[in-house]
Amino acid sequence: MSIEAIEQTAARGLSADPLALEADGQGAARQSVTAACLALLRHDLAIAWHQRAGVVASVVFFVIAASLFPLAIGPGLRTLGSLAPGILWVCALLASMLSLSHLFAQEHADGSLDQLVLSPHPLALLVLAKVGAHWLTTGLPLVVLAPALALQYGLPPDDGLRIAGSLLAGTPVLGLIGALGAALTLGTRGGAVLLCVIVLPLCVPVLVFGVGAGLGEAPAFPLLGACLALALFLCPLATAAALRIAME
């Protein structure tokens, strides 16, 4: 635990205690799983609020990237309209990947990742809480902004809402898959680029089904839902295993 990291967290009034064990006063063994997950969620949301510049930056990246495509393609609204679901989805995918690279960075830096890994609660559920907090701060804003950006592409509001719906179902899956990548690349040299190289091929089905859902293709939404269900079950387990490997 570096001195700078301790001072930083203290200066922000945050404890390097994600499970809020000191506040609880009961110790790790007596804390229930739900209480631990909620404490972790609250802790992450608090950190995100204190570091809201970083959160806003990833959302701004999404907006900028989505605005680059018309500049590159040309202002013809018909072309842009047909391309919009795909472009918005790719931008959301890239924005998610870039922000996920430091999912575990805070805990890794101040040493509280050990506390999480060694806690008696199932690590998979704690990972789920972290990914949930991350989605609330980075995925949800993309969902909210999507209809506005769809207008920029000349799409009617209905289409925009449909794209937002597909992102609503899809960005959690991206977060779950990206969390696995973040755990695997914890502390390595490659950074966000390595995370992207590892995770993007795994996200192809979500991208394909997400764009299909955005376009209103029939089986796409249920398929996206199936991906979400599968990811909710498998990804936290795999991420927990990857965290244990990284912390050995």
Place this chain on the structure above:
Amino acid sequence: MPAKTLGPHLRGGDGISPLRWNWLAYASPVRFDPLARHAAPWCFAAAALLALAGLWVGFFVAPTDAQQGEVYRIIFLHVPAAWMSMFLYLVMAGYCALALVLRTRLSAMMASALAPTGALFTFIALWTGALWGRPTWGTWWVWDARLTSELILLFLYLGFLALENAIDEPRRAERACAVLALAGVVNIPVIYFSVQWWNTLHQGASVSLTAAPSMAATMLAGMLLMTLACWAYAAGVALVRVRCILRERGVLHP
């Protein structure tokens, strides 16, 4: 060399006695190394013979196709390379599963040994596919389901190699890459299904590149011989490479 004079990692994992499970004995690098050293030249010899036989059948025995002419003969390398690329990924994932479950380092090293060859076969499949597509369908690349899946498979291989390269500590690298390979192998059917669905969705004028000519028996024989040749080659290369890896990671001394 009696087993009990070797360190625990050379006995094939924590607490698993190689004397109790016969096949697990070869998880011991000390036992495996001479086996690999003797097997590799035979694999290469078999590969050379099978390749000669396969290419002879492919170029001189199999007839000219009425629609595609001579250029269809590229399938004698394209299809075996594609099959091997997928097969090697499955074998790699199998070794990774063994590495995580049995905690044998040699399994993880075999996976690392297979990865570059698998990536190469994937690239060869894509390259030969492009050169087959140009004269037959007029374009260098077709986004058909199989080629697109091959492209994503190449990305999966590259991700494995990138992660292995990025982690300095060898044990952590082995286990992290194992988790990644398993995540990839679970994902492959989903990827294939989604790409198939995506392709039929946007069918349009694109024609499937893999509409191969109706298979004469000689064509099948040629492809089978070339597939076996690629398999023998991959086995030989993997055995040589894993012996290098054993020395690079300090498990065996040169």
Place this chain on the structure above:
Amino acid sequence: MRNDRRDTVNWSHHTPYIAGAFGVAFLLLGAELALLAARVRRARQRR
């Protein structure tokens, strides 16, 4: 653009594609073997 499908008799213009496909593939396989040989030599020199 030449319509290759109508040319049912003279396949000779296919030769560069066949040569390119097999040639580059064998080149890459040879390169892999060469790099592997170099790796074996480096591993032996660790003695």
